[in-house]
Amino acid sequence: MSIDLRSARHGHALAELKSHVSTGNARPVLNEILAALEKLLADGTATTIDLGALPFAAGDERMLDAVLGKGEVAATLELSGRSQVEETGIPGVWRIDHYDPNGETLSRFVEVTFLPEILKSQREDAETGLTRLAARLEELDGQTH
Amino acid sequence: MTATLERGLNALREQIDAPVASFFTSCVSCGLCAEACIFYKETGDPELTPIHKLDLMRRVWSNEYTLFGRAKSMLGMGHKITEGDLTKWERLVYDSCTMCGRCTLVCPVGNDIAMMIRKMREGMSSSGHAPAELVGAAERHSDYGSPMGKLHTMLAAKIKAAEKETGIPIEMDKAGVDYLVLLSAQEIVEYSDVLPALARIFKKAGVTWTISNEGFEATNVGVQIGNRDIARNLVSMVVGAAEKLGVKGIISPECGHAYQALRWEGPNLIGRSYDFEVVHIIELLDRLAAQGKLKTKGKDHTRLTFHDPCQINRRGGINKEPRRLLDMVADNFIETEDAGTMNWCCGGGGGVGANDRAADLRFKAFNRKKRQFEGVGAEKVVTMCAYCHHTLDEQLELHNMDSIETQGLTEMIGEYLDDEA
């Protein structure tokens, strides 16, 4: 959760200060990602790391971003609030951030997988889509006749 | 009547008052008093820590003057004082304490330890635990008027000699003069230059004075040994003489505890204020100099330093006076470290000097003064207490430093008195 400092005076200074704070957790997470990637390539097992489950400060975040870098794919999902899915500069390593309708962070993950499950069209949704498409075509036909 | 444990404890009970209670309540046993004590510093013996010397009195206070302590002793937790305790404490209360009061000045919570030692000696003396030499002195002083015995004849001879030396008549027992001059036995027996000096100085200054046959002894063994009944008797002799002669004041001579006894303890011992003033000779000389009635000529060029007597400076408040006088007569005056209020004791005061059992402690304690004198390269030590003077002579000799000259300040002023002006 982001800390919401109401006082702008303090807020700015604090944000500046916080961006330099590190917990030292970035390095172990990066090692975990390395191992997960090896595993993915070896037997296809995907791994998800919950960044909300361990102390992770702005400094750690910066290190993670700097090492992984930017990749080729970025997607914004509108799922009762925004979700951001990006492939990092290391193919197979994805960053997934979920936000609520107010823009507050809900959860943050690193997924090591070929394609994050959430990007795929879900069978249930596709079923709904099929029904919806059929209905629309029917409606379209009705209008033309 | 005989001294007993019960009389001693009783005397201690009489001594405990609000200051004592506040002191014992406040002590946090930090041990800083030891760092101020010449006997601890020069021996390193933790037994000699000043506040520890009062432990027996602390027990009386705790067991009998606090509700909690009373409750504790009812439960059998209060340490009762035994004859053996008192014997053990003799070394602490008499042999290794001159009541110099350095500890009193460094105690962070403000405990007047020296004052309490004085009180504790009341109990020690009443229970028969005072050093034999002091008991003898007390008996001689009570019976013959001076701790050194009957000195009347010797005094008369010294007066005669002084009259002859100076050509100034000294009238004994003369009523209506300004001052009654007292002397310490030491000055009568050992330091003969005092009387002539006084005669010349007072003549020049126009001060009238006399000496009483009934009370010429300034010292007070009662104060040293710690017994107020004896101290009262001895003070009464002097006060009686002064009142009989109708003098304006008493001059306390160069003696530390005498000044304490006459000036500060005296009125409380006899239970009434004086109608006359008590002035220390150095105080008076300084006053005369300020009034222009005391003029000197010439200066002592030797490298000299000043030894502050504890009872006169630290515990008597006479600090600047001797230095102003010294500046009149010396041009190579150098102060030792800690000089003035925090001066180190010579190790002979408070009856320690008369106590044979304390000879070794006294010798060790003097190492401090030895280092200080050596540190400034002193050729001469001036002081304003005859007993300090005596101790300096004794210890300088024992420490093979007898090339250093010693002198009383009054004598020195007499030496440089400008007789013509």
Place this chain on the structure above:
Amino acid sequence: MNNPYFDLLMWARGPGFDIALTILIGGLLLRVVEIVVLSRKKDLAKPKGSPVLQGLKTIFTRSVPRKGLIKEAPVTYIGGYIFHIGFAIAFLFLGAHIALIDDLIGIQWPEANKALIETAAALAVVALIALAWTRITNPVRRALTTFDDWLVWLLSILPLVTGYIAVNRIFGDGTLMMAIHMLSAEALMVAFPFTKLMHAVTFAMARYYNGSIQGRKGAES
């Protein structure tokens, strides 16, 4: 269902505090009045200086050590200063303590920030440990030290350590540690009138008496 930690905290804030404060106030008054009632004889010697003024002055001036004395017992002096000042800062300038004082006597003052308070508290703890060390190693202090001294030492260090743990949640349940902190302070309050902690009050009396005795003679104090 009850939270035993909360019950302990409420006991510490409620009956525990009531008992501790009652004993502290009652005991303090008892000890001080007991001393004052004992009184002293009027001094008949004609004063040379002002006993009252110098007595009052000495209450403050005695806080400064005599020249040269610090180097004779550096740990005792410096440790003593650091402990007393550190304890005072931690006690008097933490917001929660000010709220307590405000509730008790209705006066308040600005708080200091946590970093200062924690530095002060940590230094006070280090000073206490150093002082304990000299109590063991210095022959004078060792000889003087009694059970009372160790008890007072323990009672002084506990509120500092437990307070630090409670505020920073170093370990243990926060509520429990806060309760323990309060109880440790209450132990200090209860023991206060019966131990050498009394010096925190009677030092002023002792210094006054010392100053007035010396002041009457026109001597330094």
Place this chain on the structure above:
Amino acid sequence: MADQPMLPELMKAHGISRRSFLKYCATLTSAMALPPMLAPKIAHALESARRPSVIWLSFQECTGCTESITRSYAPTIEDLIFNAISLDYHHTLQAASGHAAEAARKQAMEANWGEYLVVVDGSIPTKNEGYSCIAGISNVEMLKETAEGAAAIVAVGTCAAYGGIPHADPNPTGAVAVGDIVTDKPIINVPGCPPIPIVMTSVLAHFLTFGLPELDDLGRPKAFYGETIHDRCYRRPFYDKGKFAESFDDEGAKQGWCLYKLGCKGPTTRSVCATVKWNDGTSFPIQSGHPCLGCTEPDFWDNGGFYKPLSTPAGDYRKFAAAAVAGGAALGVAGGAIGRANKARAARAHETVDAHDLEKKS
């Protein structure tokens, strides 16, 4: 209610995509500190869970807990999960009343004996059973009877979990918590006055998928009651800097400074209010300028006053202090008088010493 559709149909009906559901499940694992790999399992379990029968008992309560869980302004997945259970008895929500309602309860119990979940809100009076009855059945009796065949009990709200407001001093009804009556069933306490909706649904979701969550000493799921409000409060930096609001309208209050001195119980209160917040993440009491009351803790009503700082005394010390002053002074005078008497006795016993009395003569 028995014919209610399963979760996937419900989602379909409300236009909630499965992707949204996956996001919800991912967030749920994070919120409950579960391994993230369990997210798909949670999704699968929720979708395919046999709809458990839930019997909701309301005793001495204000309906605030039910309001909290049902009054979201938009249909949320939490609502849907709640809807996905077979709520067979809830006298506030169900259409049936009187004997019909009680019959529904009995029927659900019989049909699902040993497997149904009992949700309780409200405390149980013990002084007089007549203080709170439903259809002539006292709360104690109903709880005991219903609990007997339950798989587990969820005590929702502080009243059910710890007695809450009815239990507050002087507790006229002799109110007790569920745990005081039922001792042989697993009980999950979800305290709060009321609890946060997502906490309630998460606990249900956890129970449906993995069974009982890990509980703390007070029977609360550790995932939601593991840290204090103070630990996660956005005003914490002001506490650390020693900046406090002294009143509700002073400059400090306007600047959003720490509310400790206004009685905030954040330091001793375990809840996720500061992070999950209320009303779909809009705010929580401290953010709106009011100190935390500590409602997730037992006896929060009696914990020394809502507006008194935690560090201040909660008892009658003023009364005692006055007595201590008088008593201490009196004892001091007495002690001093004993001392003076002791001294006077010593003075009377004093025999004047002369110099020849200083030695011991035998």
